[in-house]
Amino acid sequence: MRHGFGTRRGGAAGWAAAGGDWAALQQVHSARVVRVSRPAAGTVLDEHGAPLHDDALPVGDALVTAAAGLTLVVQTADCLPVLLVDPVRRVAAAIHSGWRGTAADICGAAVRRMVCDWKCNPADIRAAIGPGIQACCYAVGDDLADRFAAQFTGAVIRRVNGRVHLNLSACVATALRRAGVPSQHTDIAVLCTCCWGALFYSYRRQGDDAGRLFHWIRFDG
Numbered sequence: 199m200r201h202g203f204g205t206r207r208g209g210a211a212g213w214a215a216a217g218g219d220w221a222a223l224q225q226v227h228s229a230r231v232v233r234v235s236r237p238a239a240g241t242v243l244d245e246h247g248a249p250l251h252d253d254a255l256p257v258g259d260a261l262v263t264a265a266a267g268l269t270l271v272v273q274t275a276d277c278l279p280v281l282l283v284d285p286v287r288r289v290a291a292a293i294h295s296g297w298r299g300t301a302a303d304i305c306g307a308a309v310r311r312m313v314c315d316w317k318c319n320p321a322d323i324r325a326a327i328g329p330g331i332q333a334c335c336y337a338v339g340d341d342l343a344d345r346f347a348a349q350f351t352g353a354v355i356r357r358v359n360g361r362v363h364l365n366l367s368a369c370v371a372t373a374l375r376r377a378g379v380p381s382q383h384t385d386i387a388v389l390c391t392c393c394w395g396a397l398f399y400s401y402r403r404q405g406d407d408a409g410r411l412f413h414w415i416r417f418d419g
Contacts, residue, residue, distance in 0.1 A: 200416055203370065206347040206396075231262060239294045262291040278328065283324050321380060323383060333349035334392075335393060350369045354369050354372070
């Protein structure tokens with residue numbers, strides 16, 4: 199198994215260097231999980247927003263596969279990339295988890311799809327939560343803070359200089375644990391895309407000018 203979390207220095211080169219076929223999504227901040235078994239060319243943008251392909255991609259925010267040699271790709275610009283792997287059943291998933299997808303339990307949905315379709319045991323699954331906006335920079339409104347505190351406990355909320363901030367990585371880790379993935383099997387890259395401008399694009403920092411980071415996972419044959 200190979201995987202990678204992208205930076206603005208590498209662009210699409212990381213997953214492209216893996217070679218072979220790839221699959222991606224039209225990401226819509228949903229809880230939709232798409233099972234793929236073959237490559238699907240389509241409209242995926244490079245880090246500067248230029249189209250790499252022309253055909254339509256499936257709509258969703260998580261890809262799962264047991265196909266060897268197929269690279270799963272998701273894009274982010276502050277949202278969290280989450281990669282899952284079951285080394286026993288040889289099933290992989292790539293997830294785009296923003297606040298909407300996290301609230302809708304996109305990560306739990308991906309785990310359940312792995313269990314349903316391939317009989318994966320959640321206790322065997324390993325998870326990696328990649329770089330994304332961290333609590334230091336993720337100020338949110340009171341309504342959203344109250345929603346997440348009720349769903350994930352108040353530990354995911356903190357106050358910074360009088361403003362309410364959300365720890366989205368902690369929410370995702372909680373969602374994975376609730377889905378049956380052991381806490382000790384989840385690694386979190388606590389790198390803030392908003393803080394680390396030299397390494398990452400950030401919608402919060404750059405607005406519509408932000409590029410996209412590519413994150414990927416694949417099993418070799």
